[in-house]
Amino acid sequence: MTCEDAHLSMHDYISGELAAEHYKPLMDHMDECMNCQEFFRQTAHIQTTMRDFMLYEAPSELQTAVSSILANA
Amino acid sequence: MKSKRRKIFEKEVLCHLDRLYGYAMHLCKNGEDASDLVQDTYLNALKSEKQYSIGTNAGAWLFTIMRNTFLNKIRKMSRKPAGMAGEWIEQMTREDISELRKHGPDPSVKCLDNLLKEDIARAIENLPDEFRDTVILCDVQGFSYADIATILDIPIGTVRSRIHRGRLILRNLLADWKNVAMGGS
Numbered sequence: 001m002t003c004e005d006a007h008l009s010m011h012d013y014i015s016g017e018l019a020a021e022h023y024k025p026l027m028d029h030m031d032e033c034m035n036c037q038e039f040f041r042q043t044a045h046i047q048t049t050m051r052d053f054m055l056y057e058a059p060s061e062l063q064t065a066v067s068s069i070l071a072n073a
Numbered sequence: 074m075k076s077k078r079r080k081i082f083e084k085e086v087l088c089h090l091d092r093l094y095g096y097a098m099h100l101c102k103n104g105e106d107a108s109d110l111v112q113d114t115y116l117n118a119l120k121s122e123k124q125y126s127i128g129t130n131a132g133a134w135l136f137t138i139m140r141n142t143f144l145n146k147i148r149k150m151s152r153k154p155a156g157m158a159g160e161w162i163e164q165m166t167r168e169d170i171s172e173l174r175k176h177g178p179d180p181s182v183k184c185l186d187n188l189l190k191e192d193i194a195r196a197i198e199n200l201p202d203e204f205r206d207t208v209i210l211c212d213v214q215g216f217s218y219a220d221i222a223t224i225l226d227i228p229i230g231t232v233r234s235r236i237h238r239g240r241l242i243l244r245n246l247l248a249d250w251k252n253v254a255m256g257g258s
Contacts, residue, residue, distance in 0.1 A: 011237045047212045053190045054213045056095035062108045066115050070083045073119045
């Protein structure tokens with residue numbers, strides 16, 4: 001597997017979309033390639049941080065309003 | 074008296090409220106408009122209730138309705154969505170990928186370990202719309218490529234490509250800012 005192929009597989013892996021047959025070649029490549037290991041770590045870290053920061057809870061007034069919309073329809 | 078189908082429908086759509094609000098915040102940029110958009114989305118979902126099959130993918134269905142509701146609002150206001158990607162993005166990602174192939178990640182990018190909410194928010198705002206939407210639906214909302222293709226009405230290959238490029242642009246924007254903040258060149 002080339003580094004270019006590994007980058008594509010890494011993104012799919014992070015998205016939860018990596019096909020099973022590409023998993024082992026990706027892990028074998030990363031075992032040997034420090035650059036790809038680091039790229040994977042950075043990309044996964046950004047994704048996790050973004051998810052942590054960007055999850056919202058709907059305000060209570062909105063929860064009430066939506067419940068009312070559904071109840072009165 | 075509500076039917077059993079109706080009760081199940083309400084349960085299935087209501088559990089996506091927080092996610093919808095999060096996506097509405099991303100689209101509208103403020104809480105008041107986001108709350109209005111969420112309510113309009115549920116009203117439109119009720120109008121289309123018969124098109125929804127119980128036990129299928131309520132999340133993707135609602136996000137599709139929200140996106141269409143938002144775009145219709147924008148059209149009515151005669152505003153075009155801003156930030157369509159231009160050639161510079163294509164060029165930037167081509168160069169970035171080429172550099173990565175040659176040298177691997179820049180070691181100075183270790184500074185990405187200490188990201189702040191403001192850094193992330195600013196970097197996301199600097200992504201062109203089509204990359205931003207796709208990355209947020211995947212990385213924040215956790216949708217599959219197939220669901221994102223449905224929500225955005227684009228081919229699945231385009232979803233995959235936008236996610237790859239969007240993440241790369243995001244990473245490099247953050248690395249550039251962090252590097253400057255730390256006194257790098």
